[in-house]
Amino acid sequence: MSRVCKMSKNVREVFRLDELKDDIRRNMVALLGNDPRSKRKFSYYNALAYSVRERLVDLWMRTQSDYYDSMAKRVYYLSMEFLPGRFLMNYLTNMGIVDECREIVAELGFSLEELEEEEWDAGLGNGGLGRLASCYLDSMVSQNIPGYGYGILYDYGIFYQSIVNGNQEERCDNWRRHGCPWEITRLDTLYEVKFYGRSETYYDSDGNVRFRWVDTENVMAMPCDILIPGYGCSHVSNMRLWTAQSSREFNLSDFNRGDYIGAMHGKVMSENITKVLYPNDQFLQGMELRLKQQYFLVSATFQDILRRYLKQHTSLAALPEAVAVQLNDTHPAIAIPELMRLLMDVYGMGWDVAWDICTRTFAYTNHTVLPEALETWPVDLLGRLLPRHMQIIYEINRRFLEGVAATFPGDTERLSRMSVIQEEGGQRVRMANLAIVGSHTVNGVAALHSNILQTGLFRDFHEYYPRKIRNVTNGVTPRRWLMQCNPALSRLITQSIGPEWCCNLEKLRELVPLAEDSAFRDAWARAKLENKRLLSRYVLRKVQMGINPNTLFDMQFKRMHEYKRQLLNVMHVISLFNRIKDNPSADITPRTVLFGGKAAPGYYQAKLIIRLINEVARVVNADADVAGRLRVAFLPNYCISQAEKVVPAADLSEQISTAGMEASGTGNMKFALNGALTIGTLDGANVEIMEEVGAENIFIFGLKAHEVAEKRRSGYNPREFYENDAELRRVMDMIGSGFFSPDERGLFSPVYDSLMHHGDYYMLMADYRPYMEAQAAVDALYLDQDQWVRKSILNAANMGKFSSDRSVMEYARGIWHVEPLGK
Ligand code: T68
Known part of the structure; x- marks a missing residue:
């Protein structure tokens, strides 16, 4: 750490920041063959990238000869x-020159963020x-x-x-x-x-x-x-x-x-x-x-x-x-x-x-x-x-x-x-x-x-x-997954406990007492709201949909796979929709449910679930009774740069795989580190996240891994749950009967059949009711913002173990x- 601090003090000298602007102009001409008077963002991004990279080559050669000599x-x-x-922001973050670079880029007539967006x-x-x-x-x-x-x-x-x-x-x-x-x-x-x-x-x-x-x-x-x-x-x-x-x-x-x-x-x-x-x-x-x-x-x-x-x-x-x-x-x-x-x-x-x-x-x-x-x-x-x-x-x-x-x-x-x-x-x-x-x-x-x-x-x-x-x-690197992706929260954390946390994530524990400080809680909530506003703007740009930053942001972003059970999340959304329709004046916690993830091109069932999410979104978002209380969107092309926008803005992180099937998960760590509360099964690293943050600060539900295994051995009957749970039955019937696909009634039959007729291998039916109950607890807690924010702080504060430095x-x-x- 001492090295880091030393470096950031004389960073101007080490990285010759005084020359950076000239270098960018020089690279515009010499490397890219562009007129520096042009205002093409892409050219400036490239010129900046080359100018940043050349500052590392020397250090890299020195590192390699260090390794060799020793x-x-x-x-x-x-x-x-x-x-x-x-790479751009990651280089700048790890070089400790984000702010300096922002100034220089501004002098050239750009914002750092707009140049960042030029990178694939x-x-x-x-x-x-x-x-x-x-x-x-x-x-x-x-x-x-x-x-x-x-x-x-x-x-x-x-x-x-x-x-x-x-x-x-x-x-x-x-x-x-x-x-x-x-x-x-x-x-x-x-x-x-x-x-x-x-x-x-x-x-x-x-x-x-x-x-x-x-x-x-x-x-x-x-x-x-x-x-x-x-x-x-x-x-x-x-x-x-x-x-x-x-x-x-x-x-x-x-x-x-x-x-x-x-x-x-x-x-x-x-x-x-x-x-x-x-x-x-x-x-x-x-x-x-x-x-x-x-x-x-x-x-x-x-x-x-x-x-x-x-x-x-x-x-x-x-x-x-x-x-x-x-x-x-x-x-x-x-x-x-x-x-x-x-x-x-x-x-x-x-x-x-x-x-x-x-x-x-x-x-x-x-x-x-x-x-x-x-x-x-x-x-x-x-x-x-x-x-x-x-x-x-x-x-x-x-x-x-x-x-x-x-x-x-x-x-x-x-x-x-x-x-x-x-x-x-x-x-x-x-x-x-x-x-x-x-x-x-x-x-x-x-x-x-x-x-x-x-x-x-x-x-x-x-x-x-x-x-x-x-x-x-x-583990995940706290440099990219907190410092770089969440400047608002990082700033607040550094102001409160100093800068060492990013190389020693256990230090975040010093935030624990601050969870009881109402001024700190307010600042924490403001940082989250700022991130939610930024994401809302992104969503508007990407899918032309307005979302309200004052609603609960409920997120499931990961590859589309049956074992990850995006479908269970959809079943909850449909249930909320039905509850609102049945009782339009009911007092419910307003939610925005966001999904993202790619399906393997040949994975038919996963692609059909993407379609279902989009059709459910179409119905829900168009319904006047639901307006202002429930919104659903699927953000296309989930990738690292999108994750950097999504993760800091989440209130609730969905980690709901069938227990025993998700080896670890790492999205679960990123979300909790950024102050999201987790709703999840006792699967993969969720188990250890619960141990770290405390059972009272996480929403755990559903079958445990050994229970899934026992049920598979002793014979699992999904129909039993269908027959004994009217709300579940209604959800399944809506999916199966074409409620969400009026022009193609049978479209979602394969989804219905996989649960009802083909054994429900991932046990969604068994976990539906416990999941609904855990979601009800989420709703209730979110209404008590003081408690919610307290738990949000305690989540981030106890994530030290999940730094990839430790792994x-x-x-x-x-x-x-x-x-x-x-x-
Ligand atoms: C993931 N696996 C695990 N596989 O699913 C996840 N597979 O639980 C874990 O946290 C993560 O690994 C890191 O340990 C994958 O991502 C693949 O991407 C993959 C790629 C090709 C072939 C098979």
Whole structure:
């Protein structure tokens, strides 16, 4: 912290702010070829971005030589997804120059906010898993842990969602169409990545059998770095994202044969590898291109890691002392056989030495227990694309099962459950099993989730490796998710308890006594209202709908998925609508219910729920009896920059997944940190949020994870709830009969049927009444603004645990065995 304060004192000097305005003008001309007298916001945004970035390059090089000189152990965070969102404000925030920059930009005739809006989000991820990776990069570099993100620079990130006649439509997200000032492309660094071909046996000079991978088709990987400034900028790190380039010699042979178009076709095909992010979260599509993407990331990354390592070491034997690799879910788990291949086939090691190095290098984070999300690859696909890896996987499995059989003699059922190869329904490679076997540590992302891994999904493994499976509860970076996105509240907090909270979130606890101070409560409420006003303006711009900032802002923003139960929220909205219609003069708490989230393009039921939300909104918002008391809107294209507007304005955060299904959730943390009260089930990190904020400051309802499991076992009958609850029955009948789709009566039958006829897998019917009761408690409390604001303060004040700084330190000390540099 002392460094941060020192930096902010002489920030003008360190970042040469006196020269910033001239630099912006210079970059307008020299880099962008624009007339500085033009008033194009986009040009000025770019000129500002380049001028900010160039101020970090020096610090970044200094950081890298610090790491090099101290021979620090490095952490590599391998992830198919990162969701950094926009960079400009994050750079300025972490550099501590937001206010200074605002002044300079004003002198040029702009507001900082309008230039900020010119930036497209880097949407290189689907949701929580990708955003977590970005929060962890921020926390690693802010705490001087030598960490790097490795990922893919997709040309097209997560699709752009628009809503047309109530339906989701996907448009391609060509986010770098007008360039991206943050990337530093390394045109001179290229690695070759191999595919297909075959594994060949030969004898080395000592007469040992060896393998080599031959007759491959090769693609080149080119890195592109994006700087990641730590808070206070004592260190600057980077994420290195790979793009695919066609290999030159591959094409040359075709060109020489005179087949120009054929050669160009090969070039285009190979460059397709990094074209597009797969838009499915929690669902495995199993396409060959996706496996290619995974191996492309892994192969390029390991060439880069080993090149860096070998600059300072002569032998690979000490790799685990110098390198820790965290696998963000199983998506990069092909890294395990890849490192084995490199150590054995390229560096000549024997199996046992190589395996020991491997298992001391890798750790794996699991993010889901949903069976449809667990990755398995057909053996014939994997064997064709990566023949040598398939051989290695078989050998890993053979040796592993030998060990299991020795520990549990005669337990063949267990062997088939634990095998890396699934036999039933055609042979497939189970990537989770491979990742567990090849890692020293496996972690879940919240206490409940890790417990479910130990006792449910990975129970056999937990019995075999009793210390391997652990918990690291997720966290979010307080820099982006409070300081940057919520200036009004941040200012108030800093005025009250000083600035240290943003690097030591536990400090927020000093707000607890202030919850009893009515002047502080008023100031807190004013900050919330200011944010609600800002959001109202945004909503008006985006969906041409006026919303009233004095109503309760009830928010559910996350990917659309049945297990997240946006439908349960809709059922509550319909119930409120009915109550108002039945009794138009009833005294009810006015609410604005807002939704946002993308559905995977092939996920029919999730898309239908988006449509239902929009049709319910149409009916509710048009009804004169309801006016002023209930409004509903779906905000299109939920993304990081939208979250930064939504989160600070929420009164109520909906975290209502079926217990046992949401691994952690991180939106829940962001909302509570910004003073929203949570209505939620005892699922994922909600459990720990309740422990921290106190049961009296959160609205918990519904079945618990073990009750869901028991109900599934003993037979669950959703109809029972329908028959015994008139209000529920009415809601279901309205959905099923076409009340919200008068021109297409059967439109929502699949929604009705999933609950009434197909078993209601996510148990909405069972949780409906408890949810309604919890919502009634919300309404009652909101009428007592003093109490509400008190609880809002207590929520934020007790969120210290959920800083990603804490999560990253747990990984650092418990899993990576690294310490912050300079300590
Ligand atoms: C999320 N998972 C969890 N997956 O659902 C959430 N999946 O509970 C948790 O808080 C978060 O991870 C961080 O730990 C995802 O976001 C994906 O996005 C995904 C992407 C591709 C394939 C499968």
